[in-house]
Amino acid sequence: MVLYAIKGDFIWTEDPSSFKYSADSYLIVQDGRFLKFSSSCPDCPILDYSGHLIIPGLSDLHLHAPQYAFMGLYMDDELLKWLDEHTFPEEAKYRDLSYAEKAYSIFVSDLLKTPTSRLSVFGTIHTDATLMLINKLESAGFSGYCGKVNMDRNSPPFLTESTSESIEETYRYLESCRTVNMKPIVTPRFIPSCSDELLSELGRIAVKYVLPVQSHLDENLSEIEWVKSLMPEAESYTDAYLRMGLIGKTPSIMAHAVWVTDDEIPILRNSGTFIAHSPSSNYNLSSGIAPVRKLLSEGVNTGLGTDVAGGSSLSILSVVRDAIAVSKLRWRLVDDSFKPLTLSEAFYMASKGGGSFFGKTGSFEEGYDADFSVLDESDIATPLSVSLSLPERLEIYISRSSEKAVKAKSIKGKIVHCSHQKE
Amino acid sequence: MVLYAIKGDFIWTEDPSSFKYSADSYLIVQDGRFLKFSSSCPDCPILDYSGHLIIPGLSDLHLHAPQYAFMGLYMDDELLKWLDEHTFPEEAKYRDLSYAEKAYSIFVSDLLKTPTSRLSVFGTIHTDATLMLINKLESAGFSGYCGKVNMDRNSPPFLTESTSESIEETYRYLESCRTVNMKPIVTPRFIPSCSDELLSELGRIAVKYVLPVQSHLDENLSEIEWVKSLMPEAESYTDAYLRMGLIGKTPSIMAHAVWVTDDEIPILRNSGTFIAHSPSSNYNLSSGIAPVRKLLSEGVNTGLGTDVAGGSSLSILSVVRDAIAVSKLRWRLVDDSFKPLTLSEAFYMASKGGGSFFGKTGSFEEGYDADFSVLDESDIATPLSVSLSLPERLEIYISRSSEKAVKAKSIKGKIVHCSHQKE
Numbered sequence: 135m136v137l138y139a140i141k142g143d144f145i146w147t148e149d150p151s152s153f154k155y156s157a158d159s160y161l162i163v164q165d166g167r168f169l170k171f172s173s174s175c176p177d178c179p180i181l182d183y184s185g186h187l188i189i190p191g192l193s194d195l196h197l198h199a200p201q202y203a204f205m206g207l208y209m210d211d212e213l214l215k216w217l218d219e220h221t222f223p224e225e226a227k228y229r230d231l232s233y234a235e236k237a238y239s240i241f242v243s244d245l246l247k248t249p250t251s252r253l254s255v256f257g258t259i260h261t262d263a264t265l266m267l268i269n270k271l272e273s274a275g276f277s278g279y280c281g282k283v284n285m286d287r288n289s290p291p292f293l294t295e296s297t298s299e300s301i302e303e304t305y306r307y308l309e310s311c312r313t314v315n316m317k318p319i320v321t322p323r324f325i326p327s328c329s330d331e332l333l334s335e336l337g338r339i340a341v342k343y344v345l346p347v348q349s350h351l352d353e354n355l356s357e358i359e360w361v362k363s364l365m366p367e368a369e370s371y372t373d374a375y376l377r378m379g380l381i382g383k384t385p386s387i388m389a390h391a392v393w394v395t396d397d398e399i400p401i402l403r404n405s406g407t408f409i410a411h412s413p414s415s416n417y418n419l420s421s422g423i424a425p426v427r428k429l430l431s432e433g434v435n436t437g438l439g440t441d442v443a444g445g446s447s448l449s450i451l452s453v454v455r456d457a458i459a460v461s462k463l464r465w466r467l468v469d470d471s472f473k474p475l476t477l478s479e480a481f482y483m484a485s486k487g488g489g490s491f492f493g494k495t496g497s498f499e500e501g502y503d504a505d506f507s508v509l510d511e512s513d514i515a516t517p518l519s520v521s522l523s524l525p526e527r528l529e530i531y532i533s534r535s536s537e538k539a540v541k542a543k544s545i546k547g548k549i550v551h552c553s554h555q556k557e
Numbered sequence: 558m559v560l561y562a563i564k565g566d567f568i569w570t571e572d573p574s575s576f577k578y579s580a581d582s583y584l585i586v587q588d589g590r591f592l593k594f595s596s597s598c599p600d601c602p603i604l605d606y607s608g609h610l611i612i613p614g615l616s617d618l619h620l621h622a623p624q625y626a627f628m629g630l631y632m633d634d635e636l637l638k639w640l641d642e643h644t645f646p647e648e649a650k651y652r653d654l655s656y657a658e659k660a661y662s663i664f665v666s667d668l669l670k671t672p673t674s675r676l677s678v679f680g681t682i683h684t685d686a687t688l689m690l691i692n693k694l695e696s697a698g699f700s701g702y703c704g705k706v707n708m709d710r711n712s713p714p715f716l717t718e719s720t721s722e723s724i725e726e727t728y729r730y731l732e733s734c735r736t737v738n739m740k741p742i743v744t745p746r747f748i749p750s751c752s753d754e755l756l757s758e759l760g761r762i763a764v765k766y767v768l769p770v771q772s773h774l775d776e777n778l779s780e781i782e783w784v785k786s787l788m789p790e791a792e793s794y795t796d797a798y799l800r801m802g803l804i805g806k807t808p809s810i811m812a813h814a815v816w817v818t819d820d821e822i823p824i825l826r827n828s829g830t831f832i833a834h835s836p837s838s839n840y841n842l843s844s845g846i847a848p849v850r851k852l853l854s855e856g857v858n859t860g861l862g863t864d865v866a867g868g869s870s871l872s873i874l875s876v877v878r879d880a881i882a883v884s885k886l887r888w889r890l891v892d893d894s895f896k897p898l899t900l901s902e903a904f905y906m907a908s909k910g911g912g913s914f915f916g917k918t919g920s921f922e923e924g925y926d927a928d929f930s931v932l933d934e935s936d937i938a939t940p941l942s943v944s945l946s947l948p949e950r951l952e953i954y955i956s957r958s959s960e961k962a963v964k965a966k967s968i969k970g971k972i973v974h975c976s977h978q979k980e
Binding site for chain 1: 659955
């Protein structure tokens with residue numbers, strides 16, 4: 135039995151309505167899981183982060199690892215043009231494993247420095263590069279899902295598989311994965327990139343291998359029109375996935391749902407689909423603002439995703455900030471029947487809420503995986519600092535801190551990143 | 558005659574439509590002004606920033622120095638509640654000069670590390686604390702305007718002056734200023750905080766001392782209704798300032814203009830008023846999205862402001878990013894007759910455009926003040942970096958860099974900040 139305690143100022147959300155916090159406390163970790171808080175010093179080794187803010191591990195429900203190379207660039211276009219002119223040519227480079235090695239090393243190294251513990255990530259169509267990615271994430275200590283992308287139509291020849299090749303390579307990917315904490319996930323890019331034959335075969339593979347599914351849904355108005363023309367028999371974009379067996383059979387994550395309709399919401403709720411809300415991507419690509427409060431109030435599982443590189447930050451805490459910001463604009467400009475998100479609600483989506491896709495992560499409750507980050511608040515100077523409450527410290531950190539200000543990070547009880555450069 | 562050259566990769570905008578750039582070049586500085594570019598090494602001392610991106614000095618047209626203490630906090634409220642519950646109690650602390658000393662030292666020190674060279678800043682109602690602020694900014698090398706705030710109604714007793722006190726203290730402030738580069742500016746907080754008697758006297762003071770004016774305009778719908786009820790004879794919020802002699806007589810900056818009407822635009826254009834666009838403040842306080850493209854196309858002078866602490870970043874480059882982001886949402890969700898802002902347009906607003914309020918700053922053209930920042934790109938890792946163009950490097954820097962990543966900054970030819978910690 136491995137037993138130790140962490141000491142510091144803990145803050146977390148057990149439900150969306152409010153923060154829980156415990157200053158200057160000990161949190162006992164047993165065999166990679168949180169056991170309980172203690173106000174007095176326990177009789178075991180102590181990781182002493184006294185005076186530092188500690189948050190539970192955060193979950194990034196949607197991002198594209200190969201796009202990290204150009205994150206922050208080419209933001210003057212909408213989705214479909216952006217895919218054709220920038221994203222597809224960049225993703226094509228991952229056929230070259232030496233490029234993949236270089237790019238994925240940077241991606242994993244930078245991701246380690248953020249508070250993200252769990253992720254569901256897209257690779258490219260290239261099986262070998264995606265195996266490299268999943269292995270790098272596993273070695274770095276991450277937990278979650280990584281998918282080889284499927285695309286057999288409507289993409290440039292240099293980034294298109296034949297239907298049979300796409301299916302065969304998916305089998306090869308699944309059978310080559312030897313990882314434990316990072317698992318494969320079925321990853322049709324989106325309806326326009328995959329033929330009906332490919333989509334329905336991927337649905338069968340998900341069921342056969344008991345694998346979750348990730349894709350994109352209702353991101354952009356032109357995309358939705360395109361899906362209608364490609365599958366006119368489907369009643370909606372959601373229904374298109376439902377018909378192909380890609381939602382409702384196994385767990386799934388659908389990114390965006392910016393333009394989700396009232397008809398789609400019950401299907402998403404009843405199938406337990408998780409929506410990955412990516413506000414930064416949605417404004418960068420001029421997509422719109424997803425009706426997040428409505429999805430939550432209708433009982434649809436909703437978490438956050440950076441959507442690198444539609445989104446321009448690798449930190450899910452930037453997404454927390456952006457989710458609140460755009461919810462205020464939606465309330466003011468689009469629909470005042472749903473109030474803006476509060477900080478605790480958005481933080482819950484990034485932690486326990488989105489984390490529930492992966493299991494028991496994102497909270498300091500007993501039995502939860504010992505995923506946590508110790509925040510580095512050292513570059514935030516204010517004359518108020520002595521009198522700030524823990525929720526105020528978290529709020530100011532989320533607003534002001536740079537991307538990578540994490541002193542230490544643990545996933546499943548193991549320290550995977552430690553930075554004491556500033557001490 | 559003082560003559561030296563800067564070496565590096567220069568990027569700037571002479572008009573909003575596109576970037577100009579010059580890689581691996583020398584820019585000659587003579588007596589605090591830019592003279593000309595040279596591709597070969599000139600016969601004078603060289604500040605060698607080879608390989609580093611150099612941008613012209615940026616201008617922050619609107620921020621509140623005393624609010625920096627709580628920047629990033631209390632963002633769950635709208636404007637009027639936020640003022641009453643958080644802003645006014647914090648500003649009241651500046652009666653205590655020891656608190657002001659501590660807080661303004663942090664503010665000036667942090668601002669030095671950003672690319673801002675010119676600013677128009679609000680202090681508080683307290684003359685002595687505001688004199689301390691303007692002196693600190695002057696000593697640090699900044700250039701621009703700093704105002705003692707006037708408030709004689711509708712604020713709590715601990716932050717309200719009598720009308721005569723407000724006028725007398727304004728005179729005392731103006732007559733006590735001994736600064737050269739940082740100049741005083743007439744600063745009625747906004748119509749709700751100032752009686753007609755005070756406003757019209759401030760208008761007369763501006764004319765008598767030939768001083769510019771700064772205030773707030775059309776930020777929030779409830780605020781606009783309130784102004785209507787306070788000055789029912791005015792045809793609009795803009796007309797209220799016009800009647801009081803606060804626009805049109807001397808140069809002025811009005812922050813926000815989120816809900817500006819078609820009737821107000823010609824008054825703003827004809828009076829040469831500068832609008833300070835503060836997108837981050839406007840979403841944080843659920844105010845809305847200002848019609849910036851419309852203001853620009855109608856010929857209204859429009860620059861950017863951080864609006865610390867309605868805005869939650871001290872860096873005007875964050876505002877560049879946010880201005881583009883919200884312009885896309887406005888285009889998609891509110892009014893598709895005005896296209897989103899491009900990067901060069903938003904950068905122009907932050908540099909030469911907004912800078913024209915202060916004189917010749919914000920460009921590398923001959924005769925412009927030698928205001929520039931050398932950017933620190935060292936924490937941006939991408940496999941693409943060798944092949945990036947200068948505009949791409951600037952775009953990725955604006956998206957990814959942390960707040961303070963400036964290696965060196967010059968204002969009027971004098972190096973005011975230098976950070977080589979990472980080398």
